[in-house]
Amino acid sequence: xxxxxxxxxxxxxxxxxxxxxxxxxxxxxxxxxxxxxxxxxxxxxxxxxxxxxxxxxxxxxxxxxxxxxxxxxxxxxxxxxxxxxxxxxxxxxxxxxxxxxxxxxxxxxxxxxxxxxxxxxxxxxxxxxxxxxxxxxxxxxxxxxxxxxxxxxxxxxxxxxxxxxxxxxxxxxxx
Amino acid sequence: xxxxxxxxxxxxxxxxxxxxxxxxxxxxxxxxxxxxxxxxxxxxxxxxxxxxxxxxxxxxxxxxxxxxxxxxxxxxxxxxxxxxxxxxxxxxxxxxxxxxxxxxxxxxxxxxxxxxxxxxxxxxxxxxxxxxxxxxxxxxxxxxxxxxxxxxxxxxxxxxxxxxxxxxxxxxxxx
DNA sequence: ATGTTATGTCAACCGTCCTGACCTAAATGC
DNA sequence: GCATTTAGGTCAGGACGGTTGACATAACAT
Numbered sequence: 533x534x535x536x537x538x539x540x541x542x543x544x545x546x547x548x549x550x551x552x553x554x555x556x557x558x559x560x561x562x563x564x565x566x567x568x569x570x571x572x573x574x575x576x577x578x579x580x581x582x583x584x585x586x587x588x589x590x591x592x593x594x595x596x597x598x599x600x601x602x603x604x605x606x607x608x609x610x611x612x613x614x615x616x617x618x619x620x621x622x623x624x625x626x627x628x629x630x631x632x633x634x635x636x637x638x639x640x641x642x643x644x645x646x647x648x649x650x651x652x653x654x655x656x657x658x659x660x661x662x663x664x665x666x667x668x669x670x671x672x673x674x675x676x677x678x679x680x681x682x683x684x685x686x687x688x689x690x691x692x693x694x695x696x697x698x699x700x701x702x703x704x705x706x707x
Numbered sequence: 708x709x710x711x712x713x714x715x716x717x718x719x720x721x722x723x724x725x726x727x728x729x730x731x732x733x734x735x736x737x738x739x740x741x742x743x744x745x746x747x748x749x750x751x752x753x754x755x756x757x758x759x760x761x762x763x764x765x766x767x768x769x770x771x772x773x774x775x776x777x778x779x780x781x782x783x784x785x786x787x788x789x790x791x792x793x794x795x796x797x798x799x800x801x802x803x804x805x806x807x808x809x810x811x812x813x814x815x816x817x818x819x820x821x822x823x824x825x826x827x828x829x830x831x832x833x834x835x836x837x838x839x840x841x842x843x844x845x846x847x848x849x850x851x852x853x854x855x856x857x858x859x860x861x862x863x864x865x866x867x868x869x870x871x872x873x874x875x876x877x878x879x880x881x882x
Numbered sequence: 883a884t885g886t887t888a889t890g891t892c893a894a895c896c897g898t899c900c901t902g903a904c905c906t907a908a909a910t911g912c
Numbered sequence: 913g914c915a916t917t918t919a920g921g922t923c924a925g926g927a928c929g930g931t932t933g934a935c936a937t938a939a940c941a942t
Contacts, residue, residue: 545806547809559840560843565878574865590929596740602724602727616930617890621889631720634721634722634723636723642939648724657728661735665733667865668865671865674863675864677857680738683857685850689845690846691744699741765899780920781920793901796920797898798898816919818908818918819920820920887941888937888940889936894933899926899928899929903924905922909916912914
């Protein structure tokens with residue numbers, strides 16, 4: 533008569549929903565999905581190059597921010613990356629051992645470890661940023677009013693408001 | 708005379724680089740970093756809600772695409788996510804066990820498993836997409852010429868050219 | 883002298899990916 | 913009808929990048 537008794541056909545919530553979600557101005561599927569795919573390809577560039585060194589994305593991020601602000605202390609790095617020192621530990625050690633970074637005791641506070649890239653680290657970081665910048669440049673050239681400011685403001689607007697000061701501070705060095 | 712012999716002070720590559728990278732039109736630090744922070748906050752919204760169910764980002768992605776295209780087969784999902792069936796396996800099982808998805812044998816080819824959301828899965832997926840859409844909407848409202856098309860084209864332009872057909876196909880259902 | 887701070891480290895765990903090997907059921911080709 | 917291929921699932925083992933908790937050390941602060 534009805535289906536097998538071990539499946540509860542009478543529970544409406546266990547029935548398949550056959551239709552796609554209805555269009556809704558509060559559901560921006562295209563941009564949500566484009567953002568996902570765009571970011572995936574944005575980091576895929578770097579992944580390939582990092583693999584040659586046995587590095588992952590964590591190494592990339594550390595390398596990037598230390599290069600961007602040479603002399604950064606460990607605590608600042610943890611704050612930017614929002615990870616724990618336990619998970620930073622091995623990554624930092626590998627980057628030092630491979631000769632991409634060096635740690636120098638703070639001149640005033642000798643408990644601090646100031647992080648600097650070596651020339652080797654600088655070179656790799658620049659190379660990675662260059663790849664990513666080229667992709668961004670290409671994407672901007674493809675839009676009708678090639679308005680870099682709008683893209684910048686859009687991305688900034690995506691950031692959690694409380695975080696924006698931190699990001700602003702990081703970028704204060706470029707005019 | 709010179710430093711300790713176990714440190715090679717004479718190797719210029721092991722010396723710290725003290726200065727930030729010089730400005731260079733081929734190095735777009737602001738947009739590279741903004742894209743990183745923007746994406747992090749873009750998914751942070753969803754992470755919190757997913758945690759209540761014991762789900763992670765992999766669950767989110769599966770839930771999203773199955774909801775978007777009900778009736779999708781496993782092979783299509785693997786193709787979109789670019790992961791192996793071994794890593795999809797547990798995620799899919801958990802989503803079925805929790806009653807968010809159902810699998811139905813294909814009507815023509817009964818080897819296939821057609822994936823559908825339940826009403827429960829639909830609800831959760833819509834809720835997640837809604838949060839992300841709100842963030843996007845806010846970011847677009849904050850730019851001067853509120854040009855959604857430009858943002859769409861920019862993100863599309865960030866995608867690897869060979870991947871664009873796949874993404875296009877996924878979005879063909881919304882005009 | 884005591885307490886706090888900056889950093890590092892050990893241990894155990896989780897989530898998400900991987901490769902390789904193997905299995906079943908169903909479709910397909912001869 | 914039988915052999916092969918295909919769709920999907922599963923088991924084993926491993927890597928990476930993250931977590932929490934506990935503890936150690938050195939240096940600064942009072």
